[in-house]
Amino acid sequence: MIFHSRDPFYKSVPGAVAAGTAVSFCLSLPSPCVRYAELVVRFDGEQEQAVALHCEGVYWKGEYCFDRAGLYFYYFRYRNHGSDFLYVLTRGQRGMAVESDKAPCWQQTVYDPDYETPRRYLDGVMYQVFPDRFFASGKPKVNVPTDRYLHQDISEPVAFAPTESDPAGNVLNNDYYGGDLAGITQKLGYLKELGVRCIYLNPIFEAHSNHRYNTANYLKIDPLLGNEQDFEALCREAKKLGMGVILDGVFSHTGSDSIYFNREGRYKGGAWADENSPYRDWYTFGENRSYRSWWGFETLPEVNETSSFLQFICGEGGVLQHWLRKGAAGVRLDVADELPDEFLDAVRARLKAENRENYLLGEVWEDATNKEAYGIRRRYLLGKQLDAVMNYPFRDAILRYACSADAAYLCETVELILEHYPPQAMRVLMNHLGTHDTVRLLTALGGEAQGSHDRQWQSQQSLSKEQYRLAVQRLKTAVILQYTLPGIPCIYYGDEAGMQGYADPFNRGCYPWGDEDAEILQFYRAMGKIKIYNSCLDGGDYRTVFCKGSRFSYLRESQNGALYVCLDPNGAADSIPLPDGWKTAETLLRDQSTQGQCRYLIIRKGA
Numbered sequence: 001m002i003f004h005s006r007d008p009f010y011k012s013v014p015g016a017v018a019a020g021t022a023v024s025f026c027l028s029l030p031s032p033c034v035r036y037a038e039l040v041v042r043f044d045g046e047q048e049q050a051v052a053l054h055c056e057g058v059y060w061k062g063e064y065c066f067d068r069a070g071l072y073f074y075y076f077r078y079r080n081h082g083s084d085f086l087y088v089l090t091r092g093q094r095g096m097a098v099e100s101d102k103a104p105c106w107q108q109t110v111y112d113p114d115y116e117t118p119r120r121y122l123d124g125v126m127y128q129v130f131p132d133r134f135f136a137s138g139k140p141k142v143n144v145p146t147d148r149y150l151h152q153d154i155s156e157p158v159a160f161a162p163t164e165s166d167p168a169g170n171v172l173n174n175d176y177y178g179g180d181l182a183g184i185t186q187k188l189g190y191l192k193e194l195g196v197r198c199i200y201l202n203p204i205f206e207a208h209s210n211h212r213y214n215t216a217n218y219l220k221i222d223p224l225l226g227n228e229q230d231f232e233a234l235c236r237e238a239k240k241l242g243m244g245v246i247l248d249g250v251f252s253h254t255g256s257d258s259i260y261f262n263r264e265g266r267y268k269g270g271a272w273a274d275e276n277s278p279y280r281d282w283y284t285f286g287e288n289r290s291y292r293s294w295w296g297f298e299t300l301p302e303v304n305e306t307s308s309f310l311q312f313i314c315g316e317g318g319v320l321q322h323w324l325r326k327g328a329a330g331v332r333l334d335v336a337d338e339l340p341d342e343f344l345d346a347v348r349a350r351l352k353a354e355n356r357e358n359y360l361l362g363e364v365w366e367d368a369t370n371k372e373a374y375g376i377r378r379r380y381l382l383g384k385q386l387d388a389v390m391n392y393p394f395r396d397a398i399l400r401y402a403c404s405a406d407a408a409y410l411c412e413t414v415e416l417i418l419e420h421y422p423p424q425a426m427r428v429l430m431n432h433l434g435t436h437d438t439v440r441l442l443t444a445l446g447g448e449a450q451g452s453h454d455r456q457w458q459s460q461q462s463l464s465k466e467q468y469r470l471a472v473q474r475l476k477t478a479v480i481l482q483y484t485l486p487g488i489p490c491i492y493y494g495d496e497a498g499m500q501g502y503a504d505p506f507n508r509g510c511y512p513w514g515d516e517d518a519e520i521l522q523f524y525r526a527m528g529k530i531k532i533y534n535s536c537l538d539g540g541d542y543r544t545v546f547c548k549g550s551r552f553s554y555l556r557e558s559q560n561g562a563l564y565v566c567l568d569p570n571g572a573a574d575s576i577p578l579p580d581g582w583k584t585a586e587t588l589l590r591d592q593s594t595q596g597q598c599r600y601l602i603i604r605k606g607a
Helices: 181-186 188-193 228-240 308-314 319-325 341-354 392-404 407-420 423-427 441-446 455-459 465-484 518-532
Strands: 021-028 034-043 048-052 054-056 059-066 070-080 085-091 094-098 106-111 125-129 196-201 205-207 215-221 244-249 330-333 359-362 430-432 488-492 541-548 551-558 561-567 586-590 600-606
Touching: 021 070, 034 059, 048 059, 059 070, 106 407, 125 518, 181 188, 181 228, 188 196, 196 488, 215 228, 215 319, 228 244, 244 359, 308 319, 308 341, 319 341, 330 341, 341 359, 392 407, 392 430, 392 441, 392 465, 407 541, 407 551, 430 465, 441 465, 465 488, 465 518, 465 561, 465 600, 488 518, 518 586
Parallel strands: 125 196, 125 488, 196 244, 244 330, 330 359, 430 488
Antiparallel strands: 021 059, 034 048, 034 070, 054 059, 070 085, 070 106, 085 094, 205 215, 541 551, 551 561, 561 600, 586 600
């Protein structure tokens, strides 16, 4: 092995570093013909710099100081006697010698030395609530627009086809089940039993669809959900139980049916009809009242975030300050990769000015450290913007492992994210296995792939008994990974109860109160206790111990204790070797399969 970027013998700091950190590098080049070796470093978008390495026997060593926050890329060159330079470039964890200069470089993430992420409410489980579908308090609804359809029973199927009321053939998303903020407050005890410390709410502001991603008024609670006092009560009662509430910030667009745009004429004024509207500069208009819209959806006019909109959201007395002072503990930013840096900087500044412990989470589906959007390298996790992102790379790798037992892919995905992400961000990543944007967890683990099947087909699907049994088996493997890998596990409401469903709107059914799958619910509660009562899962070190075929194991360690997690979807987790000193460790969780197979094992030393 010539070089291993994740081994401190070869690289003194294996992962991301703070600006100003000097890192030592070591190459193993045992050939006596090697005459020269160098480290080649390039700051993102700039020219390369070469640093000569000095020889110490078979090792070539050198040091480089990463002095600026941003991305660096590096590789090595060495020369044998009488031959041209060869490149030593990355392939997975290790390096390989190649003659092409087209192979990818290693990435070095360098973050601001002052980068801090909050701890408040982020040492347990996160729980995502789609408010209309969680629980209805029974509290009377007032001032509800008459163009909404309210289901009479939660067992009624969600609407998924065009209705006669829309001659254009659009799905209006105007059917509701009556879930509200007071209903969430009533179920806080239930969430506490799951180990929940952070509640993430899908949009709650006035909007004229059940998903509420088409905001009509950022300063008003949707009347079906309650009022401002109900929100304050939820935050207050949650805080008493050690929980915080974070809001969904939809700032890349508004609704066309809003007080700001008002194309539909529900309100007075509005930018669409009034060129003198105070909201006019929020939008980009063309000829004949045409306008730029989000992904071509005319009901979602796109916002110019650096217009007066920025001050409206982030300024003194603005939207963020208003809701943070009403009790919110943070914000999740919808489509964060479509928000400009200036706006993200302003959002962070406002949140942290109100309370350094406010949490700023962004929706980013890829590796957030090297993401490019609209031709610009983004700087989400360098210290001046997001605290964390939604961890889609982990989700994809976990589901793949649970279904196909591909331990190598899982291991590489986990270690690559750990290598690229600052540790401050790793600790508070949102580790989800399902959201309002994805197929339900059980369906993803046991059902036929959605593929190109239409909504009619999706509406008729449910797992067979055998599919369900297999999905539950796979779910346990997936949830163990979700809860014990670095980050914060996030439950999408109802996954813990055994809900099924393909994509929107079938992944947004009503929570089945009184009809939960007791086996799954008990498993989530057990994992919640493991998460809460083992401090090594709150920012503790991670180390892969064993990865071969379908078998995978790793350690989570801190000063106060350690967990050893062994997994094998094929049923041989108990055959994975134990590290030295672990044979007498306490067993926290073990597969009790009646077939004599062991798919998971968690043991503990210390607390």
